[in-house]
Amino acid sequence: MRNSVSRTILSLCVLFGLGLGAGCGGGSSNGGTTGNEQLVGKWDSTGCETYTLSTGDSSYLKRSLSYSSTDATLTTMIYNEKDCLTLFGMSVFGAKYTLGAASATLPGASEIDYAITTRTVTPLTNNAVAALNSTIGGACGSGNWTLNQSGDVAQIGCPVLGIPSRSACPKELDLVKVDGDNLSTGDRTTIDACKTRPTALITQVVVKAK
Secondary structure, three states: OHHHHHHHHHHHHHHHHHHOOOOEEOOOOOOOOOOHHHOOEEEEEOOOEEEEOOOOOEEEEEEEEEEOOOEEEEEEEEEOOOOOOOEEEEEEEEEEEEEEEEOOOOOOEEEEEEEEEEEEEEEOOHHHHHHHOOOOOOOOOOOOOOOOOOEEOOOOOEHHHOEOOOOOOOEEEEEEEEEOOEEEEEOOOOOOOOOOOOOOEOOOOEEEOO
């Protein structure tokens, strides 16, 4: 059970920041901050992504990110193993985004702020259901999670996943770098993005769908 909860916590605490972002076109010669139009479209993982907790537990994800000129939606599929064969759970996070200044320390990256609009989670295994129904720190969403049924975690939050309510964290801080058809986002695995902006980018990229 500890590994199942840890996997869910890692995936859902970092996945929003791992997938959502906007910023500078690192592949362009002028080095200037990008506009929203460069983000519009769909961006997908190139394969199974692995993220490791400080405890040594790992989480395995595939991400799909969609941008309009004002909104971003991240759908993340969470798996049980490194080959991403067996689904564990799914999440869909949405936000309004605002592009900011170019990063002062990371060439080609820019700041981005997200105003959270929706956060839903769907448990796809019994272990995921048990993790979401845990009362550690308080109720997760409205509680009473059942297999294959989506539930809202934006309004109330989900303590066992480390997700605050929208009122407690109305805005999240991130970074992004666009390099041709590749998009990188800030490494938020060790920070509270409600209060602190990342200072580095994750190595995994999402690729723009043709």
